[in-house]
Amino acid sequence: MTDTPTLPPLPDRLSIDPRSPFHIAAAFEHEVGIKFNDKERTDVEEYCISEGWIRVPAGKTLDRKGQAMLIKIKGKVEAFYR
Structure with missing residues (x-):
């Protein structure tokens, strides 16, 4: 059996x-990806x-x-671990 590390769920x-x-430092222990629309x-x-929003630099x-x-910017937001 291989032990795969279980990642904590990403916050809302x-x-x-x-x-x-x-800011939750534990969430950044793994690379986080964002899908917007x-x-x-x-x-x-x-x-x-x-x-349903993201903040990006202007x-x-x-x-x-x-x-x-x-x-x-408002729209459909999905967060995931890479």
Whole structure:
């Protein structure tokens, strides 16, 4: 018998920003992929599956603290481990 590691389920809402209350470090132990409207996206900063949105950087625009400005896009969101 081979032991395959069981991965924890991905949360409904997840952010890559460690300052966010929705940042869960354990979820990033494995690479996470996001499908938005049936296309894989690699630039997602935050997502919410139940509300159906993702936040992505708005070009090269930065806020006054030097963080990327984010825009919210609504659609069908799927999260998975690669």
